Amino acid sequence: MHHELQVVADPDAVAGTAAAFVARLAQACVQAHGRFTFAVSGGHTPWAMFARLAHEHVPWEHVAVFQVDERVAPDGDPDRNLTHLRESLGAAPAEVIAMPVNDADLDAAAAAYGRSLPGRFDLVHLGLGPDGHTASLVPRDPVLEVSDRLVALTAPYMGHQRMTLTYPALARAQQVLWLITGADKREPLSRLVAGDRSIPAGRVEAAASLVLADAAAGQGPARAGPQSPA
Numbered sequence: 001m002h003h004e005l006q007v008v009a010d011p012d013a014v015a016g017t018a019a020a021f022v023a024r025l026a027q028a029c030v031q032a033h034g035r036f037t038f039a040v041s042g043g044h045t046p047w048a049m050f051a052r053l054a055h056e057h058v059p060w061e062h063v064a065v066f067q068v069d070e071r072v073a074p075d076g077d078p079d080r081n082l083t084h085l086r087e088s089l090g091a092a093p094a095e096v097i098a099m100p101v102n103d104a105d106l107d108a109a110a111a112a113y114g115r116s117l118p119g120r121f122d123l124v125h126l127g128l129g130p131d132g133h134t135a136s137l138v139p140r141d142p143v144l145e146v147s148d149r150l151v152a153l154t155a156p157y158m159g160h161q162r163m164t165l166t167y168p169a170l171a172r173a174q175q176v177l178w179l180i181t182g183a184d185k186r187e188p189l190s191r192l193v194a195g196d197r198s199i200p201a202g203r204v205e206a207a208a209s210l211v212l213a214d215a216a217a218g219q220g221p222a223r224a225g226p227q228s229p230a
């Protein structure tokens with residue numbers, strides 16, 4: 001998949017640029033088909049973007065927010081992506097379609113969440129882990145090979161079992177927006193934009209992809225180049 005890479009100065013510039021992009025796309029989608037379907041990941045980067053979205057014009061009453069992934073943990077747990085998503089949205093009247101990670105039968109819950117997904121996402125936000133994971137598509141987990149379900153469960157990873165959209169679900173994205181900050185993301189980012197399918201993020205397919213990175217992540221591996229004249 002081709003990725004358009006935009007490198008800006010720092011995490012604050014990533015958040016501001018992303019918020020302006022999301023607001024413009026939400027306005028255009030609502031004008032075109034009355035609804036904006038937006039799937040949001042966890043991590044750290046989305047909440048900074050949501051803070052900046054508070055200063056943008058977003059037609060929240062026509063926005064449906066889905067989760068890209070979630071940790072299996074109690075409601076309100078600080079490790080839950082939903083906890084941060086709800087805090088970030090505040091009083092914005094968006095519809096939030098939460099992953100049902102507290103159901104007794106998690107396989108049935110994942111299947112039900114899959115049935116609730118739209119045929120297309122106007123926008124999917126993704127992050128990138130230092131190990132190349134995205135969503136909860138984590139290295140060496142059997143979830144990477146799921147092709148017959150839209151939502152699946154992982155083995156425990158960093159303290160929690162996870163529920164995640166699978167590659168077929170992510171492929172419903174008309175647009176993917178990656179938010180990538182920090183020097184520990186430099187190597188996986190260069191592999192992502194090079195189309196390296198050996199990392200989980202490198203296997204995501206979607207109609208279009210914009211990668212927003214800060215300079216710490218996006219300056220690429222150090223290369224030997226021509227010396228400047230003294």
Ligand SMILES: O=C1O[C@H](COP(=O)(O)O)[C@@H](O)[C@H](O)[C@H]1O
Pocket residue numbers: 041042043044045046068069126127128129134135136179180181
């Ligand atoms: O574990 C996770 O981390 C990644 C990366 O998040 P970041 O915003 O801290 O860079 C995230 O995309 C994923 O949803 C989450 O489960």
